[in-house]
Structures are given as C-alpha cells and as structure tokens.
Amino acid sequence: MFHIDPLSRKPVYEQLIEQMEKFVLTDLLPPESQLPSVRSLSIELSINPNTIQKAYSELDVRGIIYSVPGIGCFVAKNAKELLMEHSRGKLKQLQTLISELALAGISKEEIMECVRKTYEERGVNL
Numbered sequence: 001m002f003h004i005d006p007l008s009r010k011p012v013y014e015q016l017i018e019q020m021e022k023f024v025l026t027d028l029l030p031p032e033s034q035l036p037s038v039r040s041l042s043i044e045l046s047i048n049p050n051t052i053q054k055a056y057s058e059l060d061v062r063g064i065i066y067s068v069p070g071i072g073c074f075v076a077k078n079a080k081e082l083l084m085e086h087s088r089g090k091l092k093q094l095q096t097l098i099s100e101l102a103l104a105g106i107s108k109e110e111i112m113e114c115v116r117k118t119y120e121e122r123g124v125n126l
Contacts, residue, residue, distance in 0.1 A: 001028075001036075004045050012047055016055035024064065024079045031080070035065060035073040 002019055004012055023029040035041075038056065042049040056073055059065045064079045076082070101111060 002041070002045060004047060012051050013055040013058070016052065017058055020055070020059060021064065021083055024075055025083055027080075029075050031075050031077045033075050035075070037072055 001023070002016065004015055008015060010018075020029065020035075029035070035056070036044070038049050038052045041052050045052075056065065056067070060067060060073070063076055063082050065073050066076050067073045098111060102108075
C-alpha cells in the first residue's frame with residue numbers, strides 16, 4: 001500500500017503523510033478505517049517506528065486521524081472534507097502561479113490544455 005522512495009529529498013514521514021492523505025481522498029482509506037499499527041508498518045517498510053509515529057502524530061494534529069489508546073489509529077469521519085478544504089486553500093497559490101505564467105508569455109490555451117490533461121490523467125472530466 002505504502003511506497004517509500006529512499007532517494008527522495010522529501011523526508012520519509014512527509015512521504016507517508018502525503019500518501020495517507022491521497023488514500024483518504026481516493027477512498028482507499030474510508031472514514032473509520034483502522035490504520036496499520038506503527039510496529040507492523042515499520043516492519044513492512046523497513047523504517048524506524050519513530051518516523052511512522054511522527055507521521056501519525058502530524059496527521060492526528062491535522063484532524064485526519066485519531067487514536068484510541070490500546071486499540072490503534074483510525075481515519076477521522078471528516079478527514080476527506082478537511083483535506084478537500086485544505087486543497088481549496090491552494091487556489092490562491094494557483095492564481096499566483098497562473099499570473100507568473102501569463103507574464104512569462106504562456107498562453108491561456110496552453111494553461112487550459114495542461115489543466116485538461118491533468119484532469120484526464122486523474123479520470124475526471126471537465
């Protein structure tokens with residue numbers, strides 16, 4: 001399920017967070033589903049348990065998961081909505097990027113084609 005790129009410049013815990021968020025958004029991890037234990041994921045991925053605990057703690061702080069002492073960690077009921085709202089916040093960054101591209105001479109058509117291709121790759125029609 002999880003894949004860690006040891007050659008990536010991105011820290012392992014951040015790779016785990018990004019993958020977990022993607023799994024929640026794509027319903028691979030539906031609300032209330034139990035996450036693998038820190039120990040089992042550590043063994044599966046051959047990484048330090050503290051790294052996994054760091055990722056789980058960050059996801060807990062963000063409200064994406066919650067832990068039940070002695071039982072494990074679970075996906076929060078509203079995790080997908082929280083992630084979607086966070087993503088909507090990135091629209092301002094996109095607007096800034098589009099302004100920079102326009103100033104650099106990139107046409108609206110090129111930008112729209114890039115958006116269309118990206119949505120097609122994700123299986124979403126515009």
